[in-house]
Amino acid sequence: DQQVKQNSPSLSVQEGRISILNCDYTNSMFDYFLWYKKYPAEGPTFLISISSIKDKNEDGRFTVFLNKSAKHLSLHIVPSQPGDSAVYFCAASAVPNAGGTSYGKLTFGQGTILTVHP
Amino acid sequence: GAGVSQSPSNKVTEKGKDVELRCDPISGHTALYWYRQSLGQGLEFLIYFQGNSAPDKSGLPSDRFSAERTGGSVSTLTIQRTQQEDSAVYLCASSSRGQAYWDQPQHFGDGTRLSIL
Numbered sequence: 001d002q003q004v005k006q007n008s009p010s011l012s013v014q015e016g017r018i019s020i021l022n023c024d025y026t027n028s029m030f031d032y033f034l035w036y037k038k039y040p041a042e043g044p045t046f047l048i049s050i051s052s053i054k055d056k057n058e059d060g061r062f063t064v065f066l067n068k069s070a071k072h073l074s075l076h077i078v079p080s081q082p083g084d085s086a087v088y089f090c091a092a093s094a095v096p097n098a099g100g101t102s103y104g105k106l107t108f109g110q111g112t113i114l115t116v117h118p
Numbered sequence: 119g120a121g122v123s124q125s126p127s128n129k130v131t132e133k134g135k136d137v138e139l140r141c142d143p144i145s146g147h148t149a150l151y152w153y154r155q156s157l158g159q160g161l162e163f164l165i166y167f168q169g170n171s172a173p174d175k176s177g178l179p180s181d182r183f184s185a186e187r188t189g190g191s192v193s194t195l196t197i198q199r200t201q202q203e204d205s206a207v208y209l210c211a212s213s214s215r216g217q218a219y220w221d222q223p224q225h226f227g228d229g230t231r232l233s234i235l
Contacts, residue, residue, distance in 0.1 A: 034223055043122070043209055043226035044161070089161070103174045104213070105151060106224060108161040 003027045004092050006109035015118050019077040023090030023109055026071060030092040034106070035064060035075045038087045047088075048075070080116045087111045120144065122227035124210050130233045133202060139195045139230045143212030150193050151213075151224060152177075152185060156206040164208075167193060197232075205234045 005024045013019045021035075031052035036044035050057040050064045050073070057064050063076045077084055090109040123142040131137055143150050152164040163177040167187045178184070182201075187193040197204055211224035 036226075041228070043124075043211075043228045046223045046225055049223050091161075103166045103168070104149065104222075104224075105163040105166055105174060105177070106153075106161070106211075107163070108153075110160045 001026075002110075003030075004090055004107050004109040006088075006090055006112050008112050009110070010113040010115070012115045012117065013080045015082055015116055016079045019075075019080045019084065019114055019116065021075040021077075021088050021090075021112050021114065023073050023075075024071060025073075025092055027092070027094060027107070028071070029094040030107075031095045032093045032104075033064070033066060033073050034091045034093075035062075036089045036091060037084075038089060038111070044089055077114075080114075082116045082118050085114055085116050087113050122210055122212055122225055124208075124227035124230050126230055127228065128231045128233075130235065131200060132235050134199055136196065136198045137200055137232065139197075139208050139232070141193045141195070141210030141212075141227060143191065143193070143210070144214075144225060145191075147212035147214050147225075148190065149213045149222075149224075150187060151211045152193070152195050153209045153211065154206040155209065155229075156203075159206075161209065164195070200232075200234045202234045205232055207231050 034049040035047045038044045048059050048062045066073045089111045091106040093104045125140045150167040153161045155161045166174040169190045182198045185195045207229040209229040211226045213222040213224045
């Protein structure tokens with residue numbers, strides 16, 4: 001049961017254009033969402049996050065949009081640069097439940113390989 | 119400042135041996151998480167520490183896996199009697215405690231690539 005899904009294994013974009021990476025989730029208890037970028041042989045690097053009380057968060061070239069009713073979020077990169085080429089992971093964490101066992105553990109999607117061509 | 123540090127970066131060992139992986143979190147981060155990424159798989163949660171206690175061990179795949187954290191800082195993940203299916207990249211992450219303690223981003227180390235022969 002994959003609670004966070006990134007249905008596009010790969011995306012190819014021209015330099016300067018917009019990159020849109022998508023993520024869907026099924027667990028309605030998720031309330032904090034993050035995007036990470038990962039280069040080979042390195043750990044994931046935090047990019048941007050959004051709380052469920054917002055529908056948009058922007059940081060420089062990166063904007064994350066959250067549609068709670070559709071259980072969908074997306075990451076927009078504008079303009080895309082060749083250095084953005086990496087694997088992008090969507091992740092989510094849930095509100096601690098009554099038993100207090102959630103504790104912010106992240107559930108990750110499978111990742112999308114972004115390639116930005118010069 | 120210094121990020122999350124993990125050692126060793128690579129470990130190759132024979133099936134049946136015990137291995138110990140180390141994580142040094144960002145200074146001041148009270149929350150520490152272990153994840154692993156097997157070949158072709160996404161990252162999966164293993165265990166969470168708040169301070170020295172581990173309130174969530176739900177991701178540990180078997181009783182061969184254990185972890186501890188001392189002094190609210192360094193953590194070690196131990197795998198006993200390693201099996202080939204334990205081969206993976208083991209990642210450690212830490213986060214600070216925010217207003218709501220689950221809504222702070224986790225910052226990852228570069229991981230330990232474990233290969234079981």
